[in-house]
Amino acid sequence: MQSMSALSQLEQESIYILREAVAEAERPAMLYSIGKDSSVMLHLALKAFYPLKPPFPLVHVDTTWKFKEMISFRDQTADRLGLELIVHTNADGVRDGITPFTHGSRLYTDIMKTEGLKQVLNRHRFDMVFGGARRDEEKSRAKERVFSFRDAHHRWEPRGQRPELWNIPNLHRHRSESFRVFPLSNWTELDVWRYIERENIPVVPLYFAAERPVVEREGQLIMVDDDRFPLAAGEKPQLRQVRFRTLGCYPLTAGVDSSARTVADIVKELEEARSSERCGRLIDFDQAGSMEKKKQEGYF
Amino acid sequence: MAAASDLLRFLACGSVDDGKSTLIGHLIELTGNLPDDQRRTLEEESSRIGTAGGKLDFSLLMDGLMAEREQGITIDVAHRYFETGRRKFIVADTPGHESYTRNMATGASNCSAALILVDATLGVLPQTRRHALICVLMGIKNLLFAVNKMDRLDWDQKEFRRVEAQCGQLATALETFGLPSGGSTVTPISALDGDNLVTLSDRMPWYQGVTVLDWLHGLEPAAGLPHQEFRLPVQYVIKVARSGAGWQQGVSDKVKHGAGGTFRAYAGTISSGSVQRGDQVAVLPAGFTTEVTGIRIGDHPVERASAGMAVSLTLKGEHDVVRGDCIAFAGGRPEIANLFKVRLVWMHEEALFSGRSYVFRSVFGQASAQVTSIRSRIDLESCLRLSADRLELNDIGEADISLARSLPFDPYQDNRETGAFILVDRVTNATVACGMILHRLRRSENVHWHHEEVGRVERAALKGQRPCVVWLTGLSGSGKSTIANLLERALVGQGRHTMLLDGDNVRHGLNKDLGFTEAARIENIRRIGEVAKLMTDAGLIVITAFISPFRAEREMVRQLLPEGEFIEVHLSTALEVCESRDPKGLYQKARQGLIPNFTGINAPYEAPEAPQLRLDTGKLSPEECCEAIINCLNASSVGR
Numbered sequence: 001m002q003s004m005s006a007l008s009q010l011e012q013e014s015i016y017i018l019r020e021a022v023a024e025a026e027r028p029a030m031l032y033s034i035g036k037d038s039s040v041m042l043h044l045a046l047k048a049f050y051p052l053k054p055p056f057p058l059v060h061v062d063t064t065w066k067f068k069e070m071i072s073f074r075d076q077t078a079d080r081l082g083l084e085l086i087v088h089t090n091a092d093g094v095r096d097g098i099t100p101f102t103h104g105s106r107l108y109t110d111i112m113k114t115e116g117l118k119q120v121l122n123r124h125r126f127d128m129v130f131g132g133a134r135r136d137e138e139k140s141r142a143k144e145r146v147f148s149f150r151d152a153h154h155r156w157e158p159r160g161q162r163p164e165l166w167n168i169p170n171l172h173r174h175r176s177e178s179f180r181v182f183p184l185s186n187w188t189e190l191d192v193w194r195y196i197e198r199e200n201i202p203v204v205p206l207y208f209a210a211e212r213p214v215v216e217r218e219g220q221l222i223m224v225d226d227d228r229f230p231l232a233a234g235e236k237p238q239l240r241q242v243r244f245r246t247l248g249c250y251p252l253t254a255g256v257d258s259s260a261r262t263v264a265d266i267v268k269e270l271e272e273a274r275s276s277e278r279c280g281r282l283i284d285f286d287q288a289g290s291m292e293k294k295k296q297e298g299y300f
Numbered sequence: 301m302a303a304a305s306d307l308l309r310f311l312a313c314g315s316v317d318d319g320k321s322t323l324i325g326h327l328i329e330l331t332g333n334l335p336d337d338q339r340r341t342l343e344e345e346s347s348r349i350g351t352a353g354g355k356l357d358f359s360l361l362m363d364g365l366m367a368e369r370e371q372g373i374t375i376d377v378a379h380r381y382f383e384t385g386r387r388k389f390i391v392a393d394t395p396g397h398e399s400y401t402r403n404m405a406t407g408a409s410n411c412s413a414a415l416i417l418v419d420a421t422l423g424v425l426p427q428t429r430r431h432a433l434i435c436v437l438m439g440i441k442n443l444l445f446a447v448n449k450m451d452r453l454d455w456d457q458k459e460f461r462r463v464e465a466q467c468g469q470l471a472t473a474l475e476t477f478g479l480p481s482g483g484s485t486v487t488p489i490s491a492l493d494g495d496n497l498v499t500l501s502d503r504m505p506w507y508q509g510v511t512v513l514d515w516l517h518g519l520e521p522a523a524g525l526p527h528q529e530f531r532l533p534v535q536y537v538i539k540v541a542r543s544g545a546g547w548q549q550g551v552s553d554k555v556k557h558g559a560g561g562t563f564r565a566y567a568g569t570i571s572s573g574s575v576q577r578g579d580q581v582a583v584l585p586a587g588f589t590t591e592v593t594g595i596r597i598g599d600h601p602v603e604r605a606s607a608g609m610a611v612s613l614t615l616k617g618e619h620d621v622v623r624g625d626c627i628a629f630a631g632g633r634p635e636i637a638n639l640f641k642v643r644l645v646w647m648h649e650e651a652l653f654s655g656r657s658y659v660f661r662s663v664f665g666q667a668s669a670q671v672t673s674i675r676s677r678i679d680l681e682s683c684l685r686l687s688a689d690r691l692e693l694n695d696i697g698e699a700d701i702s703l704a705r706s707l708p709f710d711p712y713q714d715n716r717e718t719g720a721f722i723l724v725d726r727v728t729n730a731t732v733a734c735g736m737i738l739h740r741l742r743r744s745e746n747v748h749w750h751h752e753e754v755g756r757v758e759r760a761a762l763k764g765q766r767p768c769v770v771w772l773t774g775l776s777g778s779g780k781s782t783i784a785n786l787l788e789r790a791l792v793g794q795g796r797h798t799m800l801l802d803g804d805n806v807r808h809g810l811n812k813d814l815g816f817t818e819a820a821r822i823e824n825i826r827r828i829g830e831v832a833k834l835m836t837d838a839g840l841i842v843i844t845a846f847i848s849p850f851r852a853e854r855e856m857v858r859q860l861l862p863e864g865e866f867i868e869v870h871l872s873t874a875l876e877v878c879e880s881r882d883p884k885g886l887y888q889k890a891r892q893g894l895i896p897n898f899t900g901i902n903a904p905y906e907a908p909e910a911p912q913l914r915l916d917t918g919k920l921s922p923e924e925c926c927e928a929i930i931n932c933l934n935a936s937s938v939g940r
Contacts, residue, residue, distance in 0.1 A: 004608060006388040009608065012569065012610045016610050023535055023623055047599055048567070049536075049567075050599040051540050051563070135379045135381075136380070142378040142380060145406075158375075163403065163406040163734065165731070166409045166410065166663075166716070166720045166734075167663060168720065168721065170661065170722060170729070186390055273335065
C-alpha cells in the first residue's frame with residue numbers, strides 16, 4: 001500500500017489532536033487569530049467533525065489595532081460557516097489609552113493581548129483552547145508540548161512539562177486548570193502554504209503582494225492602515241509592493257518586499273526563501289528570551 | 301526544493317554533552333535549511349555566548365529555553381523540521397541529562413529511528429545505554445551510533461574501532477529486547493566540523509561507510525502499521541440529525557430536537573491495518589458484530605482506508621458505541637484482559653512500590669489500575685533483569701498490573717499503538733510511568749468472580765442499614781482509637797451492626813508479617829482496605845483507626861468502595877499536642893532515634909485535601925468529635 005504524503009500525514013495527525021482535545025474537554029474553544037495558521041486550523045476542524053459543525057466557538061482577542069482587512073475577513077468567515085464568534089477587547093486597556101505607540105510594544109502586548117486573552121478565557125471557563133502556533137516559528141515554541149498544561153493562572157512551566165507519550169495525552173486536570181492545544185505543532189510555514197494551495201483555503205488578502213502605503217522604521221516596513229498612525233514631521237507614507245508573512249497588530253507587523261500575488265507564488269517564494277517567518281514580528285525581539293517570558297505569563 | 305515525498309521522525313539522544321544539539325543544528329545548516337537571518341543571529345550569539353571556540357555554536361539553534369542557554373544543557377525535547385529533496389524530517393532533540401529522561405522518552409515514543417551520540421573520548425556511558433535501551437523497548441528498530449568528537453582524537457581509526465566495539469556489544473545485548481540483528485550502524489563524525497554528516501570526510505579516509513544523511517535517506521518510511529490487524533480506537537462519536545441538508549443549514553438545531561432520527565459516525569485514527577466498506581467488524585469490549593456501511597476521511601467518502609488515517613465510520617444498525625471502544629475485524633479481534641505483565645519506565649521522583657494504585661490510560665480508554673507486583677529491574681550495565689521490590693526514578697523494569705475492568709489490547713511487540721499505556725497519579729495528575737504490555741496474565745481466567753446468590757444490598761437490608769467505612773486518619777496520639785471506640789459504642793447503642801479495625805486486631809493477626817517500611821505500610825493499608833470492603837459487602841458499618849499517612853493509599857481504599865461509602869475523617873490535631881499526650885511513650889522514643897520511620901517525626905504525614913470531616917481534638921472533646929461524625933453520617937445517608 002502506498003504511504004501517505006508528508007502533507008497528508010500532518011493533516012491526519014492534526015485531526016487526531018483536534019478530536020482528542022474536544023473529546024476530553026468540557027468547554028473547548030478555538031483561538032482564532034485570523035492568520036493563515038488559524039485558517040488552516042479551522043479548515044482541519046471542519047474536516048475533523050464533519051458533518052457536524054466544529055463543536056466549539058471561535059475566540060478572537062481584538063486589540064483594536066488589527067489590520068482592517070483582518071477584521072472584515074474574520075466576520076465574513078464566521079458568517080459563511082455559521083460559527084459562533086466571541087470577540088473580546090480588554091476594556092481596561094482601552095480606558096487607559098494603551099497603544100503600541102504610547103506604551104511600547106511590550107506593555108501594550110502584555111495588557112491588550114495577554115491580559116485580554118486571560119479575561120475571555122476566565123469569563124467563559126474554557127478548559128481546552130486551540131491555538132495555531134507552530135514549533136518552527138520560534139525557539140521556545142519548539143520546546144512546547146502539543147497538549148500544553150496551564151495552571152489556574154494560565155502560566156506555562158517550561159521546566160516541568162508533562163511527558164507526552166505515543167498518542168496518549170494525559171489531559172487530567174483539576175478545576176480551573178486548562179490546556180492550550182496546538183494541532184499545527186509539527187507544521188512548517190511551507191507546509192501551511194502548500195496545504196492552503198492543495199485545499200484552496202481562503203486567507204486574508206494581506207498575504208499577497210500589492211501596492212500598500214508604508215513607512216520605514218528601523219529598517220522595517222510598517223503599513224499605515226489608518227489615521228491613528230503618528231507620522232513624524234515631514235514623513236509621508238510611500239506606496240510599495242509588499243506582502244505580510246505573518247499578521248498581527250499593524251503597527252507591530254512589518255511587511256516584506258515581494259511580488260508573490262498568488263498562493264503558488266508564495267510557495268515558490270518560500271521554497272527559495274532565505275529568511276525566517278517571524279523576522280517581521282517586532283514583539284519577538286523586545287526583550288531577551290522574549291517569547292518564553294510572554295508564554296509563561298499566559299500569552300499563546 | 302520540491303515538496304518532499306515522505307516524512308521520517310527520528311530522535312537524537314545519548315549522554316549529556318555528547319553533542320546532540322550541535323549535530324542537529326549543523327545538519328540543518330548543511331542541508332540548506334537555515335534561513336539567513338537565523339544564521340546572522342547564530343554568528344552573533346556564537347561569538348558572544350558560544351562554547352565552540354571561534355566556530356559556529358550550532359547548539360544555540362536548538363536550546364530555546366533561557367535556562368538551557370544559561371546552563372548550556374538541554375532540559376526538554378525540542379522538535380525541529382528540515383527537508384531535503386528526498387524526504388521531510390521531524391527530529392526530536394532530546395536531553396541527555398539523567399534527570400530529564402522522561403523528556404527523552406517523550407521524544408522516543410513517536411520516532412522510527414534513533415541517532416545515538418557517543419563521545420569518542422569517553423566511549424559508551426551508562427546514560428548511552430539507558431537511552432539505547434529505552435529506544436529499543438519503545439520499538440525503534442534502527443539505531444545509528446554516531447561516534448562524535450573525532451576531531452579531538454586526531455581522526456584516529458584505532459580510537460574509533462575501540463568505541464565501535466563497545467557499541468557493537470551494546471547492540472548485541474539489546475537484541476534480547478527486540479533490536480533486530482543488523483539494526484544498528486556505527487559512524488565516526490565530528491558534529492562541530494561537519495565531518496561525515498552529509499559527505500564522507502577526507503580526514504577519515506579509512507571510513508567508507510554511510511554518512512548521517514545517507515543513513516537517514518536509506519531508512520524505510522514509517523508508514524504506520526499497515527500490515528498489522530485492523531484496529532480503530534473510537535475517539536469521538538459524531539452525532540447529527542438525519543436530514544438531507546448539510547450542517548451549514550442549522551443541522552445542530554435539529555440534533556437538539558432529535559428530528560428525523562440520528563446519524564452516528566465513529567471517528568478515530570486507524571492504529572493499524574486497513575478497512576474497506578462492507579467489512580464485517582466487531583466492537584469491543586462489548587463484542588457484537590456488524591458491517592461497515594461507509595468510510596470518510598474528513599468530508600470525503602472513500603472505499604477503503606488504512607493505518608494513520610483519521611476516518612469516520614458508519615456501521616449497520618443502531619448500536620451503543622462509545623469513546624475508547626475498539627473496532628476490529630470480526631475474525632481478527634484483539635485480546636481483552638484485566639491482568640497484564642508489563643514493562644515500565646518509571647518517571648516520578650517518588651519510587652514505585654507494589655500495591656499502589658493509579659489511572660491506566662491507553663488508546664482504548666482508562667481504568668483504575670494497581671501494580672500488583674514488581675518482577676524485576678533491568679540493569680543497564682548488563683542489560684539483565686535483576687529482582688527488585690521497587691522502581692526508582694528513571695528505572696526500567698517489569699511488573700504485573702491489574703485493572704478494575706477489562707480492556708482490549710495487543711502485545712506491544714505486535715502493535716506499538718494498542719500495546720502502549722501511561723500511568724497517571726490520581727491526586728497530582730502527574731504522568732508517573734509509561735508502559736508497554738508484554739502479555740496478559742492468565743490468572744484472571746481462573747479467578748472468576750463468584751456469582752453471588754445473595755447480594756450486598758440484600759445483606760444490608762436485612763440489617764436495616766446502609767454500610768460504609770468511617771476512616772479515621774491522623775497522627776499517633778490524635779485520638780483515633782478513643783473516638784473510634786466511642787463512635788462504635790454510640791452506633792451499637794442505636795442498634796447498628798458495626799466492626800472496628802485498629803492496630804490491635806489487625807497488626808497482631810492478618811498483618812503480623814508486615815514491618816514499618818514504606819512498602820510494608822502500603823501493603824498494610826491495602827489489606828485493611830480489602831477487609832473493610834468485604835465487611836461492607838457483609839452489610840456492616842466499619843470504623844478504622846490507623847495513622848494511614850499516605851494520600852495515595854487512602855485514595856486506593858476510596859476507589860475500592862462504591863461512591864459515597866468512604867467517609868474520611870481527619871483528626872487534624874497539631875503535632876505538639878499529640879506529642880505532649882504521648883500515651884504510649886512513642887514520641888519520646890522516636891525523638892531519641894529509637895524508632896525509625898515514625899510518622900510526624902522522621903516520616904511524612906500527608907493530610908487529606910478534602911476529607912468529609914476535619915476535627916481538631918486539641919479543641920474538641922472526644923464526645924463532641926463522635927457527635928460530629930454521627931451527624932455527618934446522617935447527613936450523607938450512609939451508616940443509617
